[in-house]
Amino acid sequence: MTISFIGGVLLSAGALYFAFKNVPLAELFKYLSSINYFWVLPAVVVTVFSFMLRAVRWQIILESTRRISFWRAFHPLMIGFMINCVLPGRLGEVARPVILQKEEKVPFATGLATVVAERVFDICFLILLFMLTAGGLKINPDLNVTHETYQLSGETLQTVFDTMLKLGAVLIAGIAIFSIGKARDLIYSAILLTPGVLFFAGKQFKATVRKKVCEPIVGILKNIAQGFALIRYPKKIIMCAGLSALIWGLQACSYYLFSLGSPGINLTYTEITTVMVIIFIFISLPSVPGWWGLWEAGGVFALSLFGISAKD
Secondary structure: OHHHHHHHHHHHHHHHHHHHOOOOHHHHHHHHHHOOHHHHHHHHHHHHHHHHHHHHHHHHHHOOOOOOOHHHHHHHHHHHHHHHHHOOOOOHHHHHHHHHHHHHOOOHHHHHHHHHHHHHHHHHHHHHHHHHOHHHOOOOOOOEEEEOOEEEEHHHHHHHHHHHHHHHHHHHHHHHHHHOHHHHHHHHHHHHOHHHHOOOOOHHHHHHHHHHHHHHHHHHHHHHHHHOHHHHOHHHHHHHHHHHHHHHHHHHHHHHHHHHOOOOOOOOHHHHHHHHHHHHHHOOOOOOHHHOOHHHHHHHHHHHOOOOOOOO
């Protein structure tokens, strides 16, 4: 236990050293001392409430498969976000269906599909917010912001946004296909008939492939389709869309509240919303734990669009 504790402390100390070795600490502490921390409390309260609404939204998506209580949804949701902050590649999204399978006996593939469906709502609203806020923003084509190892420009932003747009389209198309009964049955039949392509193999081998490979794949796809069952209920889609609008509105509100106590950040709610959207567009792709570096780089770039210096 002692060795583990000492090792953990040394590892953390080393990580902190590399994280802050290029940061002008004197300027950082000077700015931190100038912040009005009164605004942290309402910002945190609003953020927590937005997470609670996320849990309600996930509850609604899960209803098509299994009814679970609010706390049973909130618990894995928060664990997932915590894991995203300490492990790379958004592994927290995988942790949620794992916990759901263990606690609620929901098949992993079904739970993962509900997480994907939830993320589709987020991507759609981020795209919508980007078009409403940043869409009319005139970005200087020569603007190039350097933060640590990141080089950000208007072209970078457009590339990441286009990637999000394509990803959203693929996810929506996939969910739509799995929600159409005839299309689903056609996919299942095609998979089950695959062994017939192996003309050079014997009947016994084909039967084994069908039983050991094709049937399990079909079973997984059926579980995934069950997780996407939400699309068959228009009322639930409208409810989830409304909750998504509230979630992102509250998220922007938390940014705005904190900015009120931050010297030099004098932006309107709409401008802060634009900053938030740009940050989330940059961190939408898998990255290091807690999006360290990329989150800050996106923030520095977004704020620079409104004339705020990288130092502030």
